[in-house]
Amino acid sequence: MEHRSYQSPENDLTIELTESDIDHEALTASVRDSACGAVVLFLGTVREFTQGRQTDSLAYEAYHEMAIRELQRLVAEARKSWPLKRVGIVHRLGHLELGETAIAIAVSSPHRAEAFAGTQFLMDEIKKTVPIWKQEHWSDGTTEWVHPGFPKQ
């Protein structure tokens, strides 16, 4: 039942959930296309401070099969608005240290405005709907799942 990666038959979309370091160089290379004048790569990286609190490390958990399906849906939705030629999305799961890459999104498009808009849309929507969760491991030794809108523990 678990699908940790997806590749579209047309070879224009790859999605991966991985517990290994994200190879964003390979991801960027995979979306390049001579029909395109623009490639945008976004990396979400583990930041040390959030509203004054210090992070020691993070852990990510996913509902794998649904996350991949939801990412496919979001890319299809993005393509209704922008001509995204190739899209690659990798989300890291498990334990991450400061500075490491939690997510990488690479998009190619004929023109740059579309590549920027499409990448930003995907990133904004991923944070709203894709069933992946972050657990903060604060520097004070406490841990906390991040669930915006949940009652405070």
Add this chain to the structure above:
Amino acid sequence: MEHRSYQSPENDLTIELTESDIDHEALTASVRDSACGAVVLFLGTVREFTQGRQTDSLAYEAYHEMAIRELQRLVAEARKSWPLKRVGIVHRLGHLELGETAIAIAVSSPHRAEAFAGTQFLMDEIKKTVPIWKQEHWSDGTTEWVHPGFPKQ
């Protein structure tokens, strides 16, 4: 008199003009920072078709010393609007084949909206003011400098 690269004393800005392949992986690595949650990399790549005409290859020429100075000015201007932590810009010069990278811009910022906005601003402004010029080598064997607004030859 020619300066083909610039590195800020604070180590938060690198600019390079090069006739070699752009190493965007190294550029991306150079802007990463654990104070940041976002890295955006933009690649401008050589597109095969422009308004129906087929490109065989491109050549870029720069007024080197001024281009580097103008890029510094644009980054300083961007930083008035967005807290860009580290910025790296590399522009390729000389002869480029289809699909190769003409420009790479990497930006890190605490939050993603700022990284996207800053990168897009830089790219938009570079196309307006930085003294670098592109020469199309069309597939029909003709060549043409691209000067928007110039009288047609």
Add this chain to the structure above:
Amino acid sequence: MASTANITVRFFAQLKDLAGTGETQLLCQQAMRVAEVKEQIAVEYPWLRPYLKSVFIARNGSYCSGETEVNAGDEIAFIPPVSGG
């Protein structure tokens, strides 16, 4: 057929920690809807109730409404507010 007369309920992240399990089974009743699954879980795990109003539900991997009908063999996932990326 008793083994397929169940639905699987899945919990994630903090909800999994609070429930003490990532997965449980419910007996599927005739013409059962998602809202009733949610209510049964609230009865079985009353300490989850304050959280459940902020939880989305997915049926077999797709978001659904409380009115969605549930069938034997379905996987009903309780999706707490997401924080990927």
Add this chain to the structure above:
Amino acid sequence: MASTANITVRFFAQLKDLAGTGETQLLCQQAMRVAEVKEQIAVEYPWLRPYLKSVFIARNGSYCSGETEVNAGDEIAFIPPVSGG
């Protein structure tokens, strides 16, 4: 001092091709302004005139206006519409 009494004019891209050179020298006159440099070039290279209204001028590597004063030893660059990136 005659050698420093000149200003250097630089051409790029199509302008360089049209001028047949990337660089030329002009004798610097007293209280000379950028607009006068431009006009002298238009006289010396009359076939460039149709292009010059779309050209920006930089003095020593910074964009400047026609009113900017030019001094001996300055580098005046004729910047045709740019197309980098």
